[in-house]
Amino acid sequence: MRTDQFDEEFRKKLLDLHPGTDEDEVERIHNFITSNGKIIPLIPWSKYLIYAAACSSLVASLLYNYVQFNTEIKLLYSIDSLKVRISAINIIPTVRTLTRVDTIYVNRYINTAQPQLANQNTLPETDQNINSQQLAPWKTSSQQTELAADPDSLASHMEISFPKAGLNLAIKAGPNENKFGKSGLMINHSADSLLSPKGNLSDKIFLSENSSGQKNSGGSTEKIYRTYANDLTRTSDEPNTKKMAIRNLNYLKKFSSNSGSPGLPFVKVPKKSATYSQKKKTFGADWLKPRLSHMGLYTGAGFDAGSSQLGGSLLGEVRLSKKWSFQTGLRWLDIIGDQYFTAEQYGTKTGKNFRALYAPYVPQNFDVLNIEENYQLLQLPVSIYYHHYLDRNWALRFGLGTDLSLYSRNKITFDYKENNTSFEHGDYSARLPVGLLNNITLNAGVERYWNKFIFRVSPFATLQTRNVVYYRENWAFGARVQVLYKLR
């Protein structure tokens, strides 16, 4: 047989070989390449953009609502202050009638010659000529007339309305309004709306001028005021009383010319309201406002122990309400994997060549022993909890959440030796591909409140929603101990 024939026979035989493959083998190869090569699925930048935008929106929304909430309180105070002012304006007529408004009627009936009045300008002289018959329809007494004539005594008598009371003055024309109106008392009309219907003559001073039936023009009113003011100035002995009376008259004068808006000058508005009204006006995101103000913040640490796993976590918790809370944090989890006595046992159980995969540098004549597999995970636990209070300090807690896997690593340790000499230690470490959402975690436990601390013990059960290399079983059980401190 020639060499080329020999080769051809071998070639044909070997090229005819078509070994089959199964799905396990495919999965094994794929796991190998995903764990050893950087060929994990890419997340496109657009997704990062969307996630970043969503997170930014969420943070901005929370921030906006918080700022809005603070701003709204100020606005509500302002609105209530305005409301109080408006209501104060609305109730002024009643208040004014009872406490503030006095009507002064001063009738000056001058029967003597007007030039004499003009020359003397003294009230007592004019008072002597007051016609009591004309006063009669108003049921005034002589004393009242005198009071009306004498400003000082008038002031002392009418405590409510004059300077001692420090209140305002108003004028009413009275039943013979037309008469006085024609004689130029336009101010009477303007003051009419301010008067109480119960106003009687005892606290009213008629200020009018009737110069023998002579009709006064509108301008004579001012003259009267002026004259009356002069009279007050001259006849009063007490300077303070005089000044106040003049001020009142000036006010009267001003008031008579401003007949259109009688209400506002009497309004005293409180500067600031102590409390805002119970019916608050809302500005959107109502659901968030009470929560923001009542949210409690907790921080603390936890320790996890379960079926072949140990972990520690840093936690943060937000109390959404008295009974609901949201917890998140960072957890480092160490999962104890399978253990094998020898590389051969490993090969028998897993179908993999341990030496080739994890210990290529160990000579074939060396024994590989005590193989241990460990998995280390960095997780982001996210859970929502319901708290059922048993009493003030004790509560039951029920939670539902998931553990988002951020990072996972496979660590294999083993020993190798040659001919019963000393052991050498070897290890292998590789990053594993992680799926973000892997499991659902159920919690039920008890918690104890002590001052600002919360102590918790809660058993948990974790259901794997997808196959992962570090959990061989679908369910994992364990318990968690947590200590949290209340920040606010």
Added chain:
Amino acid sequence: MEKMISKSDCILLFKRKNHFSEQDLSSVILACKERNPQAQRCLIRQFTGYAKSISLRYAANIQEAEELINDGFLKVFVNLEKYDHSQPFKAWLRKIMINTAIDYYRKNQKWHEQVSMEGVEISDCSSDILSEISAQEILTLVQRLPPAYRMAFTLFVIDGFSHKEIADMLGIQEGTSKSNLRDARRKLQAMIKIYYPHLYQLYHWPNRGFNAN
């Protein structure tokens, strides 16, 4: 037109996912470039058999072959961007698998037992006896060869490399490659005689021109 489409794809915020068909290899490869796990599994599923047939020839056992397959596919996916679509994928994969086997051989060369051919009986072989042996048995015989012989024999006989290329790839002398090949043939003949004595006795083998390179 293709350039225009690719440009517009770049502008799009959300790139359309590249759907692949298992029958369409180019679509699978494109999806693999986007690191689509399903496409990666599909590619592995389609070519594991082929990769295994290559690896088994260069490996001493099935475990070693699996390791070669793992490393070979890892190289495939890592270097998939460099793949030239004008060339057949199978040829590219074959080249990678052979290179992986050579790398493995060179890496583990110091642990390989040096086999001496002293004492090996040189005899002739008949084509009839080879036709009686199955492909799996032939493969087992090849796998039982020492690594240096197996590499030289497989590279020269099965994959068709010249001695010069083999010498370059394995980092040995061309003469060493020739001698390894000759010794591999002798070793195979001896193994046939040992493991298949009934066939050896059944056929009469003329002893001519067997040791020619």
